[in-house]
Amino acid sequence: MTTDIRDLDSAFSPRERRTITQLVKSALGLSCRFLSPAEASAVVTEGEVACGMDRAEGCTRRQCVTAVSGEIRSDGRLFGCPFGFTWYLLPIDLDTRRLGFLLTGPFFEESRVREKFLDEHPELRARRLDYPVLPQASRGALALIRDWMMARLRATHLGQELQKKQTLLLSLIDSTKIIHTTPNAEELLAYLTDISTYLTNAANGYILLLDETGNFLKIVTARGVMTDYDREYRIRVGEGVSGWVVAHGEPLNIPETDKDSRYISVGFQAASELAVPIRRNERVIGVLVVDSGERGAFSSFDQQLLASLAFQVSTVLDAVTLEGERQSKLEQLETLHEVAAVASESLDVNEVVPKVLEQAAKVFDASGAVLLLADGDERSLHVKVAGQAEIRKVDASRADGGLFAWVMANRKPLLIRPGDRESMAKFQGYVVSDSHATMCAPLMVGGEALGALLVATGAPGVVYGKPELNLLSTLAGHIAHAVNNARLFSRSRRQVAELTLINALGQTLNSSLDLEEVLTYIIHNISEIIGAERGSLMLWDEKEQVLKVSVSKGLDEEFARSVTFRAGEGIAGIVAELRQPTLIANTRHDPRYLERVKDEAPLTLMSAPVINKDRVLGVLNFERSLDRSRPFTSDDLRFLSTLSSHCGIAIENARLYQNLVTSYFETIRSLANALESKDAYTHGHSRRVAKDSVRIAQKMKLPTKRVEMIRHGALLHDIGKIGIRDSILLKPGALTEEEIAIIRKHPLLGANMIQSIEFLKDVTEIIRHHHERLDGRGFPYGLSGEKIPLGARIVCVADAFDAMVTTRPYRKGMSYQRGIAELARNKGTQFDPAVVDAFVDLLYELHPSLADSTHEFNPRLDVAGETGCDWIQESETVGAA
Known part of the structure; x- marks a missing residue:
C-alpha cells in the first residue's frame, strides 16, 4: 500500500530531488537544499546552514527571517549574511500542512570556490545588500519552480488518494464477498478487524459491542500485536475513547493519547487512537477502534475508511441478527409444530401437558417450565411442572394470588428480569429466586383464562425479552387450545361414561335385583369414572342407628367391617344428617374429617346422601390422594349427586324385591311342606x-x-x-x-x-x-x-x-x-x-x-x-x- 506524504522526504523521490537541484542550478546558477520545518528553524535561529553547510559567521537573529510564508512573487523574504550573499527560503505546502522549505542560494563547500565566485562577481564583494539581488526574471523563475513542485506534490497526493480509494474499494468488495460467503459471524468480525488494522497501518484493531444491559462495552474481537486481552473486561458507556464515542455517537481521532484524558489503555499503550461508532438502525451499538505506537498516525482518510468498515461490521451484525431471528422463527415454528403434533397425538390432558412443558423448557433454554390449570370451578390452580423450577400451589381465589393469579386476572403476559426485587416481592404466589429470569403468559380461549404457562431460567447469559415473551404468548395460545380440546374431549367422554353408567345402572336394576351385586356395580363404576382410589356405600342401620359400610372398594377389610358413624358424626354422618352432598378439597384442612379415619397423605373427598322417598338410606363416599391427583371438582360432586338418587332407587327396589322373593319362597316352602306333610x-x-x-x-x-x-x-x-x-x-x-x-x-x-x-x-x-x-x-x-x-x-x-x-x-x-x-x-x-x-x-x-x-x-x-x-x-x- 502507498505511503502517505508526511514530509519532504516522502514528497519527492531522490531522482526528483536531483532534477529540481539541476533545474535551479541551470536556470539561476544557484544551489538548493531541502529543509524540514525544524531544520529551517534551526538555520534562522542558530545562524548556520544545516546538512553540513559552512557556518554563516556573524549571522544574528536580527538579520535573519524567522518566519517564511506566502508567495515568493509578492513576498520574497530573505535573510542576509555579512558576506553579502542572499538566500531564498521557499515554503513547500500540501493543502494546509507545511512539509518543509526549499533553500536556494550561492552555496560553496570550499573557500577557494567562494573566492573564485566573488572574483567573477566583483560587485557582490563590494555591496552588502539586505534585499534580493536576483533580477525580477530570476525571482519569477524561482517562483515557477516552486509552483511546479507544489503541482507535482498535489498530483502525487491525488494519485495516492486515488490508489487508497481503489484499495479501499477493492477491500470493501472483498469484504462484501466474504460476508456473503462466510456463515460464521465470529470469523467475519475477525476479518473486518484484520482489514481495518492493515488498511490504516495500525498496531491493533478492536470491535467492542454493547452488552445485554446496554451500559457496558465488551471486546468481541481484537487483532494486532495485542491479542491477549481480558475477555471479561468491560468499559462503561461514557468512559474512555470507546465509551465517549458510544455516548456521543461521533468518531474520535486522538493524535496524541498522552495529551487526552479520555484515553484508557486496554493492555497496549498507544500513541494515537482512532474510534468510529458502529450503528444499527440509527442506534449506536458498538465501536470500531484502531491504535498505533506512533503519534498522529491516522488521517481523515483513515477515519473515512474506518467508518466504511464500521458499516460493514453493522452489516455483519444485521446479517447475524437476521439469521438469528430467522433461526429463532424457524425454531418457533418447529416448536409450535411439535406442540401441535403432541396435542394431536392425544386428547388426554395428563399426556399432553408433560410433553408440551418439555418443549417449552427446551425452546426457552429454561431450567423449569410450569403449567397451572384452573379447575372447573376456578377455586384453585392445579400445578404441572417440567424441569427444576421450584413451585408451589396458588389459590386463585385470593386477591394476592401471586404471579399466576395476576396473569390470569389481567389476561396478559408478564416478564420479570433477574434482580427485579420489586416484582418478586409483589408476586409471592410463585417461588423463583432473584437470579431467575421469569416469563408467564395466560392460556386464553375465547376470552377465558384456562391457566398460565411459566418458564424460568437461572442460567448465566440467558436473557428474556419481548421476542421471547411474544413467543411464550403464542405457545401459550396453542397449549390453551390443546388443553381446551383435551378438556372438551374428556368432558364429552366423561358425560358419555356417566350416561352409560346411568343407563347400565337401569339395565342392571332390570336384570338383577340382587342388592349386593347392584351396590358393588355402583361403587366400582363411579370410582372408575371420577378417578377415586377408595369408595364405599354406607347404609343406615335402623336398629343400631348408625351408618355401616355395606360395600367398598380400596378400603381395608377390617376397617370397613368396624367403622360406623352416627348421625352428625364425621363427614358421612354430617351428610346423612343434613341430607346435602359435600366436597372437601383437602382433608387436612377440614376439622370435620375425624382423626380416627385420617390418612398420612392429604385426601380429597366427596360424600352424597342416598335418599329415597324422603328417607335417608345411606351415604356414598369417594376419596383419593392429593399426592397423586388433583382435588375433586364441583362437576364430580354433581355427577355423584345424580347417581346417589339412582342408587337410592336401586337400593329400595332391591330391598323390595328381596322382601318379595323371601315372601314368595316362604309361600312356596309352605306349600312344599304342606305336600310333604x-x-x-x-x-x-x-x-x-x-x-x-x-x-x-x-x-x-x-x-x-x-x-x-x-x-x-x-x-x-x-x-x-x-x-x-x-x-x-x-x-x-x-x-x-x-x-x-x-x-x-x-x-x-x-x-x-x-x-x-x-x-x-x-x-x-x-x-x-x-x-x-x-x-x-x-x-x-x-x-x-x-x-x-x-x-x-x-x-x-x-x-x-x-x-x-x-x-x-x-x-x-x-x-x-x-x-x-x-x-x-x-x-x-x-x-x-x-x-x-x-x-x-x-x-x-x-x-x-x-x-x-x-x-x-x-x-x-x-x-x-x-x-x-x-x-x-x-x-x-x-x-x-
Whole structure:
C-alpha cells in the first residue's frame, strides 16, 4: 500500500530531488537544499546552514527571517549574511500542512570556490545588500519552480488518494464477498478487524459491542500485536475513547493519547487512537477502534475508511441478527409444530401437558417450565411442572394470588428480569429466586383464562425479552387450545361414561335385583369414572342407628367391617344428617374429617346422601390422594349427586324385591311342606335333595348366583305334585299305567306354577327337566345330553340318590355303598358322569367310613321321621321320583 506524504522526504523521490537541484542550478546558477520545518528553524535561529553547510559567521537573529510564508512573487523574504550573499527560503505546502522549505542560494563547500565566485562577481564583494539581488526574471523563475513542485506534490497526493480509494474499494468488495460467503459471524468480525488494522497501518484493531444491559462495552474481537486481552473486561458507556464515542455517537481521532484524558489503555499503550461508532438502525451499538505506537498516525482518510468498515461490521451484525431471528422463527415454528403434533397425538390432558412443558423448557433454554390449570370451578390452580423450577400451589381465589393469579386476572403476559426485587416481592404466589429470569403468559380461549404457562431460567447469559415473551404468548395460545380440546374431549367422554353408567345402572336394576351385586356395580363404576382410589356405600342401620359400610372398594377389610358413624358424626354422618352432598378439597384442612379415619397423605373427598322417598338410606363416599391427583371438582360432586338418587332407587327396589322373593319362597316352602306333610315317608325329601344339590354345585365350582337357583329348583322340584290327587299320590299299592302317566306330569305342573316369574326362569327349567335322562329316555320331553340344563342334571342325581337310600312303602332304603354303585352303573345313560363323580367324591369326603366295604352305611335310615317314598316304581328308573 502507498505511503502517505508526511514530509519532504516522502514528497519527492531522490531522482526528483536531483532534477529540481539541476533545474535551479541551470536556470539561476544557484544551489538548493531541502529543509524540514525544524531544520529551517534551526538555520534562522542558530545562524548556520544545516546538512553540513559552512557556518554563516556573524549571522544574528536580527538579520535573519524567522518566519517564511506566502508567495515568493509578492513576498520574497530573505535573510542576509555579512558576506553579502542572499538566500531564498521557499515554503513547500500540501493543502494546509507545511512539509518543509526549499533553500536556494550561492552555496560553496570550499573557500577557494567562494573566492573564485566573488572574483567573477566583483560587485557582490563590494555591496552588502539586505534585499534580493536576483533580477525580477530570476525571482519569477524561482517562483515557477516552486509552483511546479507544489503541482507535482498535489498530483502525487491525488494519485495516492486515488490508489487508497481503489484499495479501499477493492477491500470493501472483498469484504462484501466474504460476508456473503462466510456463515460464521465470529470469523467475519475477525476479518473486518484484520482489514481495518492493515488498511490504516495500525498496531491493533478492536470491535467492542454493547452488552445485554446496554451500559457496558465488551471486546468481541481484537487483532494486532495485542491479542491477549481480558475477555471479561468491560468499559462503561461514557468512559474512555470507546465509551465517549458510544455516548456521543461521533468518531474520535486522538493524535496524541498522552495529551487526552479520555484515553484508557486496554493492555497496549498507544500513541494515537482512532474510534468510529458502529450503528444499527440509527442506534449506536458498538465501536470500531484502531491504535498505533506512533503519534498522529491516522488521517481523515483513515477515519473515512474506518467508518466504511464500521458499516460493514453493522452489516455483519444485521446479517447475524437476521439469521438469528430467522433461526429463532424457524425454531418457533418447529416448536409450535411439535406442540401441535403432541396435542394431536392425544386428547388426554395428563399426556399432553408433560410433553408440551418439555418443549417449552427446551425452546426457552429454561431450567423449569410450569403449567397451572384452573379447575372447573376456578377455586384453585392445579400445578404441572417440567424441569427444576421450584413451585408451589396458588389459590386463585385470593386477591394476592401471586404471579399466576395476576396473569390470569389481567389476561396478559408478564416478564420479570433477574434482580427485579420489586416484582418478586409483589408476586409471592410463585417461588423463583432473584437470579431467575421469569416469563408467564395466560392460556386464553375465547376470552377465558384456562391457566398460565411459566418458564424460568437461572442460567448465566440467558436473557428474556419481548421476542421471547411474544413467543411464550403464542405457545401459550396453542397449549390453551390443546388443553381446551383435551378438556372438551374428556368432558364429552366423561358425560358419555356417566350416561352409560346411568343407563347400565337401569339395565342392571332390570336384570338383577340382587342388592349386593347392584351396590358393588355402583361403587366400582363411579370410582372408575371420577378417578377415586377408595369408595364405599354406607347404609343406615335402623336398629343400631348408625351408618355401616355395606360395600367398598380400596378400603381395608377390617376397617370397613368396624367403622360406623352416627348421625352428625364425621363427614358421612354430617351428610346423612343434613341430607346435602359435600366436597372437601383437602382433608387436612377440614376439622370435620375425624382423626380416627385420617390418612398420612392429604385426601380429597366427596360424600352424597342416598335418599329415597324422603328417607335417608345411606351415604356414598369417594376419596383419593392429593399426592397423586388433583382435588375433586364441583362437576364430580354433581355427577355423584345424580347417581346417589339412582342408587337410592336401586337400593329400595332391591330391598323390595328381596322382601318379595323371601315372601314368595316362604309361600312356596309352605306349600312344599304342606305336600310333604301328607305323607310321613316324603317328609324332608325336598330339603335333602336341595342340600345335596347345593353341595354338588359348589363342588363343581359353579357361580354363587347359579348355586342359589339350583337350591330353589331342588327345593321346589316336586311342587307339581300339589296338583295330583291324593288317591294317586298316597296310594299304598302299585300304580297303574294311567296313574304313572299322571304322576309323570308333575314336572310340567310344577314348572307352570312359577313360569310367570321372570327371575325364576332357571328354577322353572330345573323343575321341568329334573326327570330327563342323559340318553333321551326320560320325561317329559325326552331331552338328552347337554340339552338338559345342568341344574336339572344335578337335581336328577341328588333326587335319585335320596330316593334309593330312603325307605319306601314297598322296600327298604339301600345303603350308601349300593346307592353309589347304582349311580356309577347308570353313569352316562341316566346320569351326567361329571355330576356323579362330583357327588361321589363329596360323599366320600363327608363320610370317610364309606371306604369300609364290610359295613353298610346309611345315616338317613337312622333319622326318625325323615324317611319317605317316591311313588314311581324302581323297576322303571333307578331311584326315579
